[in-house]
Amino acid sequence: MEGTKGEGQTGGGTMENNAEQPRQQDHLIRDGDFVVLKREDVFKAVQVQRRKKVTFEKQWFFLDNVIGHSYGTTFEVSSGGNLQPKKMMEEITSETKEAGIDNRNIVDDGKSQKLTQDDIKALKDKGIKGEEIVQQLIENSTTFRDKTEFAQDKYIKKKKKKYEAVITVVKPSTRILSIMYYAREPGKINYMRYDTLAQMLTLGNIHAGNKMIVMETCAGLVLGAVMERMGGFGSIIQMYPGGGPVRAATTCFGFPKSFFNSLYEFPLGKVNSLLNGTFSSKALPSESKDSISVEENNGVLLDDLQTSPKEMEENIIEVIENNHPQQETMEVISQEAEYKEQKERGNKKDYIQEFQKKQEQQKKRQIEAAALLNERNADGLIIASRYHPTPLALSLLEFVAPSRPFVIYCHYKEPLVECYTKLRERGGVINLRLSETWLRNYQVLPDRSHPKLMMSGGGGYLLSGITVANDKQKPESCAVELQKNEEPIAKKRKVEESEDLP
């Protein structure tokens, strides 16, 4: 069959016209790349920059040495904060196969470790390798040999975790970033667990070529996930509240510039005027009406820029950093080169011109977005915000074509129950489903397999469905489903006259 044409070749061979960059280099870390640092199960997103100090898990280091290595390479922090690539080591099987059977004779007297705190600190200060410290701890533990094999294993693992700090540099993806956000900044993404996000992408049939409407207040994580699945094909209209869309998490994905060509944004505050036909392009950038106060110095000028989405990002990130100095999820985000230049140059006139140019561009994009929405033929709708979902769903579904999926996320179930009822009253939707997923992780080890932890409740709820042609004159069009769902007794189907027939 036709599809076999690419078989046996590299992935690049089967690509059609998507070769933006030589694909074979894609797996190498480059200066300026957005990457994710990983230690055990802890993640942190950063941008690679030379001579930039990064702190992660109580250690600081420079990323200079990671450049040129493959993604997935593991590094060790050496003195002076340099990262040295580390080969994966064979697990040191304890030569002493000696082990106890049970713990009946093990007494916790607090004296089993012969090394003192000071001894250990001295070892560390001498710059002795982590693995050697672990070995010394084992040798100086009087109870180690009496522990069961499993307990010895556990002991070594625990010590390794503490003293052998290895960091893996991985490529950002929805998988990594959604796990990272849920673990570190769940409040920023409305407590949406990563399996819930996975459901949304599937239920929404997100794929290349779609024209999607996304309304989210999840730091841009949901937007990024949708962009990843669309691969730069098709278009996305992001509805945003306030002065501009938040895309801090979107930046972490490190998408190529081309992905942003078909990403539009439209202010939520103009949705009603667009729906009732009173939308005017003149009224658009109203938020930025009080243009720049020329007398102010550059530092203050920054504040006036909040209407511009790009700069907004940087503010958001600063906020994150200020609010959670101990949390290190996202340290670096977007460093717009031109923006920096302007800041340093301090040329106000140029700056204002630039700002006005940006405003014009922004206005133009919004008019384009409005036109796209007005076609009312979007291929899907994704809602995941801190707002009540019902008014959002009722309005935004107007822009969606018939026979398209929509997915609404909410941290709570009750608003979705209401939304379900209101959508039924509105009509034009079928196959409504209110659901939740539970996720259970397992430890799988010889003779020690069991569930790890139960995750429940906190992952959020989804209301999904499919749009259909809505006959406004016949609000009873959904009578069948209502009957079946709510009054199982009424089996009889409402018979409609065949007005629809040609």
Next chain:
Amino acid sequence: MSFVEYEELIKEGDTAIIFLGHGSMFPVQVQHGAQTQTKYGVIRHSAHLIGQPYGSRVTCSKGGWVYVLHPTPELWTLNLPHRTQILYSTDISIITMMLELKPGSIVCESGTGSGSLSHAIIRTVAPTGHLHTVEFHQQRAQKAEEEFREHRVDRWVTVRNQDVCKNGFGVSHVADAVFLDIPSPWEAIGHAKDALKVEGGRLCSFSPCIEQVQRTCQALAEHGFIEVTTLEILLREYNVRTANLPLPDLGGALDPLPVLGEAQFKIGVPLKETVGHTGYLTFASKSLF
């Protein structure tokens, strides 16, 4: 219609989903002159379907009506003819995300089975990716190939009729991701490693039994896979209902609260019975070293 691209109007040769109400639906192959019987009467393809927009309401001969829907992998999963046990969208969604599938991904899969997951993979990796799927059962392999052609997605998939445990995936060092849903996945881990790109990739194995998972994890460790995690995802569905609780009669009014009557509210009740287990999903990354 295409499973990878939305189209507005129904045309000859399309697979359309006829929606009868409350989760009851079935697929039809749209053909000039063809008729489909439903409990609400007959649907004449030429008059009722061809040229109509997807999502429209079709009035059948007895006056009842149905909706006709654009096919998606999710609707196909609910309506496909079962030749094997299939994976449902809840598992498929986490598989797709954890394997990091996106347009351009090259994926290896075995077995093809009934093609439930295959359609979802193709949807996600199109238009620049490819699926290499292996099915050792000849009839099933053929049937899957036919379906891919009917659904106009055959350019994104290659079906191979061979034993993945013995002969592998038929490709080497091309895949970004490998998915295994076979009885003895541990025997295919070596082939999976070979199919994945030199610079690494992701793997997922689906098994109903914990013993299978244990052997798979052991084989993964032996072949140097890292980041091995096993998880299970469960779907909880809720029916939205109006509930009534009668207020108790406490014998006369002491305060201004209503004495008798009912309290009414909307609630989401869990289904009486739901799927408790499909399978364990084991994920791993191919190590660079």
